[in-house]
Amino acid sequence: xxxxxxxxxxxxxxxxxxxxxxxxxxxxxxxxxxxxxxxxxxxxxxxxxxxxxxxxxxxxxxxxxxxxxxxxxxxxxxxxxxxxxxxxxxxxxxxxxxxxxxxxxxxxxxxxxxxxxxxxxxxxxxxxxxxxxxxxxxxxxxxxxxxxxxxxxxxxxxxxxxxxxxxxxxxxxxxxxxxxxxxxxxxxxxxxxxxxxxxxxxxxxxxxxxxxxxxxxxxxxxxxxxxxxxxxxxxxxxxxxxxxxxxxxxxxxxxxxxxxxxxxxxxxxxxxxxxxxxxxxxxxxxxxxxxxxxxxxxxxxxxxxxxxxxxxx
Amino acid sequence: xxxxxxxxxxxxxxxxxxxxxxxxxxxxxxxxxxxxxxxxxxxxxxxxxxxxxxxxxxxxxxxxxxxxxxxxxxxxxxxxxxxxxxxxxxxxxxxxxxxxxxxxxxxxxxxxxxxxxxxxxxxxxxxxxxxxxxxxxxxxxxxxxxxxxxxxxxxxxxxxxxxxxxxxxxxxxxxxxxxxxxxxxxxxxxxxxxxxxxxxxxxxxxxxxxxxxxxxxxxxxxxxxxxxxxxxxxxxxxxxxxxx
Numbered sequence: 001x002x003x004x005x006x007x008x009x010x011x012x013x014x015x016x017x018x019x020x021x022x023x024x025x026x027x028x029x030x031x032x033x034x035x036x037x038x039x040x041x042x043x044x045x046x047x048x049x050x051x052x053x054x055x056x057x058x059x060x061x062x063x064x065x066x067x068x069x070x071x072x073x074x075x076x077x078x079x080x081x082x083x084x085x086x087x088x089x090x091x092x093x094x095x096x097x098x099x100x101x102x103x104x105x106x107x108x109x110x111x112x113x114x115x116x117x118x119x120x121x122x123x124x125x126x127x128x129x130x131x132x133x134x135x136x137x138x139x140x141x142x143x144x145x146x147x148x149x150x151x152x153x154x155x156x157x158x159x160x161x162x163x164x165x166x167x168x169x170x171x172x173x174x175x176x177x178x179x180x181x182x183x184x185x186x187x188x189x190x191x192x193x194x195x196x197x198x199x200x201x202x203x204x205x206x207x208x209x210x211x212x213x214x215x216x217x218x219x220x221x222x223x224x225x226x227x228x229x230x231x232x233x234x235x236x237x238x239x240x241x242x243x244x245x246x247x248x249x250x251x252x253x254x255x256x257x258x259x260x261x262x263x264x265x266x267x268x269x270x271x272x273x274x275x276x277x278x279x280x281x282x283x284x285x286x287x288x289x290x291x292x293x294x295x296x297x298x299x300x301x302x303x304x305x306x307x308x309x310x311x312x313x
Numbered sequence: 314x315x316x317x318x319x320x321x322x323x324x325x326x327x328x329x330x331x332x333x334x335x336x337x338x339x340x341x342x343x344x345x346x347x348x349x350x351x352x353x354x355x356x357x358x359x360x361x362x363x364x365x366x367x368x369x370x371x372x373x374x375x376x377x378x379x380x381x382x383x384x385x386x387x388x389x390x391x392x393x394x395x396x397x398x399x400x401x402x403x404x405x406x407x408x409x410x411x412x413x414x415x416x417x418x419x420x421x422x423x424x425x426x427x428x429x430x431x432x433x434x435x436x437x438x439x440x441x442x443x444x445x446x447x448x449x450x451x452x453x454x455x456x457x458x459x460x461x462x463x464x465x466x467x468x469x470x471x472x473x474x475x476x477x478x479x480x481x482x483x484x485x486x487x488x489x490x491x492x493x494x495x496x497x498x499x500x501x502x503x504x505x506x507x508x509x510x511x512x513x514x515x516x517x518x519x520x521x522x523x524x525x526x527x528x529x530x531x532x533x534x535x536x537x538x539x540x541x542x543x544x545x546x547x548x549x550x551x552x553x554x555x556x557x
Binding site: 011045048049050051070073074076078080081082084085087088089093097098100101102103129145 | 315316319320323326327330331392393394396397399400401402403404555556
C-alpha cells in the first residue's frame with residue numbers, strides 16, 4: 001500500500017510538488033500522467049526514498065519513507081527515470097549485486113535472479129556488459145532489478161520509454177501479471193498505456209493533482225464521450241440529417257478525411273437517434289462509430305485548462 | 314556490515330572491469346620506481362632503506378589518488394546510478410564507506426605491488442624492516458586521507474575533471490600546510506594559535522614522523538580523524554546535492 005499525505009517538495013522558491021495526497025491499495029495499478037516537469041518523477045523519488053519531502057509525508061506498507069526509511073526501501077522495487085545501471089558490469093553480475101544489496105536470502109538468490117531474467121527475456125545478454133546493450137535491453141535490465149526481490153510495492157518511472165511496440169506489449173503484460181498482489185505506480189507519457197495497465201490514473205501538472213479517476217471516468221470527461229462519428233458518401237446530406245436529431249449539440253466535419261462527428265447535449269445519448277435519422281433518409285454510411293472519449297483531449301484540457309484558470313486567478 | 318562489503322566488492326570489481334585499474338597500477342609502479350632510483354639516488358646513497366621511495370610518495374599520491382577518487386561519486390551522479398544505489402536498503406553511511414573502502418583497497422593493492430623494492434633493499438643490505446613497515450602504514454593512511462577528501466569533492470560535482478583539479482589543490486594545501494608557502498598566507502593576519510593549528514594539519518609532518526618508525530597514537534589519530542571527517546562531510550554533501 002502507498003499513502004501520501006500532502007506530500008510536497010520545494011527547491012528554494014520553486015515548488016516542484018505541491019501537496020499531493022493519494023492512496024493506492026494492493027492489486028491496484030496507478031498511472032501517473034502529466035506534462036514534462038509536472039512533478040511526477042519528483043513524487044516517485046520521494047516515495048522511493050531517494051529525495052526527502054520538504055512537507056507532508058509518504059508511507060509505504062505502513063512505513064514512513066523518512067522515519068523508517070530502510071524498512072520502506074526494503075519493500076519497494078524502484079525503476080528510476082532512464083533506468084540507470086552500472087554500465088561496466090555484465091547483466092548477471094549486476095543482478096547479483098542487487099540481490100546481495102537487497103539481502104535476498106541465499107537459498108532464494110539464484111531462483112529470484114533466474115526468475116527476473118526469465119520474465120524479462122534477458123537470457124541472451126547475460127554475459128554482456130550493460131554499456132553495450134541496446135536501449136530496450138537496458139530498460140529491461142532496470143525492470144529486472146526492480147522486481148528481483150519480489151517487492152510488495154513497485155514504482156516504475158516510465159517503464160516503457162524507448163521500447164519498441166513488441167517490447168512495450170511485453171512489459172505491459174508483465175505489469176498486469178504482477179498487479180494482482182502488488183501495489184504499483186507507473187508514470188508514463190503514453191496515454192494508450194493508461195488503458196492497457198492502469199486501474200486508476202492521476203493527472204499531475206505544476207506539482208498538483210488535477211484529476212484522480214479511472215481511465216473510463218477520465219474519458220467520459222471528454223467532449224467526444226458518447227459522440228457519434230461517421231463517414232458518408234454524401235457529406236452534405238448526412239450533416240443535414242444529423243442536425244435534425246434533437247439531442248445533437250453540434251456537428252463537426254474533419255477537413256482532411258471528411259469524417260463527421262456529432263456531439264450530444266450533456267448527458268444525452270444520440271447513437272440510436274442518429275442511426276434512425278440516417279436510415280430514414282437512406283443516407284449511405286460507410287462507417288458509423290460510437291466514441292468512448294479521447295484521453296489525449298482530456299489530458300490537454302485538464303493540464304492546459306488549469307494553466308488558463310491559474311493565470312486568471 | 315554486509316551492505317558495506319557488497320558495495321565495496323561491486324566498486325572494486327568495477328575498477329578492474331575497465332583498463333583504468335591496470336593503467337593506474339602500471340603508471341604508479343613505473344613512476345614510483347623512477348623517482349626512487351633516479352631522483353632519490355637509491356644506489357648512490359649507499360644506505361639500506363626505502364627513504365627515497367617514501368620521500369617522493371606524497372607527491373606521486375598528490376596526482377594519482379585524485380585520479381582514483383574523482384569518479385567515486387561524480388560518476389554515480391552523472392550516470393544516475395546514485396538513485397539506484399541510494400534507494401537500495403542501505404544507509405548513506407554504508408554507501409559512502411563501501412565506496413571509500415573499495416578505492417582505498419585499490420590504492421592499497423597498488424602500494425603492495427611495490428614489494429620488490431622491499432625485497433631488493435633486504436637483498437642489498439640490512440634495513441630496519443620495522444621502519445619500512447611503519448612507512449608503508451603511514452603511506453596507506455595518507456592515501457586514505459587523500460581519498461576521503463577526494464570523495465567529498467567528487468560528491469560535490471558531476472564533472473570528474475573539476476573533481477580531479479579541486480582535489481589536487483585541496484590535497485596540495487594540506488600537504489604543504491606546515492610550510493611557509495601556506496603558512497605565510499595566514500601569518501600576516503591570523504593569531505599564532507590558528508597558524509600553529511594549520512601547521513599541525515600538515516600531511517607531511519605526520520607522515521614523516523610515522524615513516525621514522527615511530528607509530529605515535531597522535532599521528533594515527535590525525536589520519537583516522539581526517540578520514541572520518543571527510544567521509545562524514547561526503548555523506549552530507551551527497552545528501553544536499555543528490556537532488557540536482
